[in-house]
Amino acid sequence: MLDRHIRRLIDPTLDRAGRGLAAWGATADAVTLTGLGVGLVAAVLIVLGWPGWALLPLLLSRLFDGLDGAVARARGRTDFGGYLDIWCDFVFYGAIPFAFALADPANALPAAFLILSFYINGSSFLGLAVQAEKRGLSTEAQGRKSLYYSAGLLEGTETIAFFVVLCLLPAQFAPLAWAFGALCLLTAGARVAHARNLLA
Template identity: 45%
Template sequence: MLDRFTMPLTHRPLASMARYLSNRQVTPDQVTLVAFLVGMSALPLLAFEYYVLALMAILLNRLGDGLDGALARLSGQQSDAGGFIDIGLDFVFYAAVVLGFALANPGQNALAAAVLLFAFIGTGTSFLAFAIAAKARNVERPNFPQKAFYYLEGLTEGTETVIALVLFCLFPHYFPWLAGLFAAGCLITAATRLWGGYWTLR
């Protein structure tokens, strides 16, 4: 819901960082993989309840997620392969963070984590399945032309997900409630994407 407003705000700082990396021969795929590895460190950090360190890993991962695309556009290295590995690793990372909270306190967090992962399946599959069909039909993507795939909007997008992950880390004792609320938003997103995507493709 908020990505159309937040993404334009990040273009200039990401472009500046991308120019710095490009001058040092860093490739977009290298940024993607490093960001993923840094993000995955949040899993053990969360499991051992180092929430501040986990939050830093999460934020660095999200910075890298924006930076690899900016670098690809700047260097003319945009590709389907890059877009594929980027979104694939994103969903693995999101699931890992939720798993980290489940491991931190199984008695309190496991059920909420399972519900949120269930909701993530809905948002992720509806998002990616539509992108495949949109690519085959050459459907335009007016709000996010810089994306490597069709970016299907919804109530919970990248910005809302980052906000949720930050809140989880800042208020870990409220994870079941926060995760439940976010899961509800994700399920609404999945339902609206499935409905809207079906009628768009018809």
């Protein structure tokens, strides 16, 4: 819901930084993988019981996630780069709740529900992207993307904000996970309805 507004604010700065990284020889794929690696460091810190310390690598990983697109725009986009970006995003999004489950077994059930909701929401997103590609549909409502990007109630910005709250309030993981997971399911339902209107 907030991604398009955030992108308008941060894209000019990211694009300047991306051009600089590209001039130094950085590739978008390398930036993507670096972002994933830093995000997994955040997950390890959560497992070790240091969620507050996980905030810095968590946010840094999302900075890399924004920079990879900027580098790609500067150097030229590739289909594999778009694929790698979305794959790394899903690995990261699953790793954080899984880390909270490992850190405290009491978090296992709400973490499982949260990951399930991510899976359902992600499939509603990617399934529509595949069908839209088959029909030659495109949209730049969320900026230029490597695939058809259907907006929703919860997107990347909301998910990162949620992860930050989890790191700040780890004792509240369970109620926060149940609530956010329910909103993910609502988002998925809205995307399925949108897909029916678009593709039927």
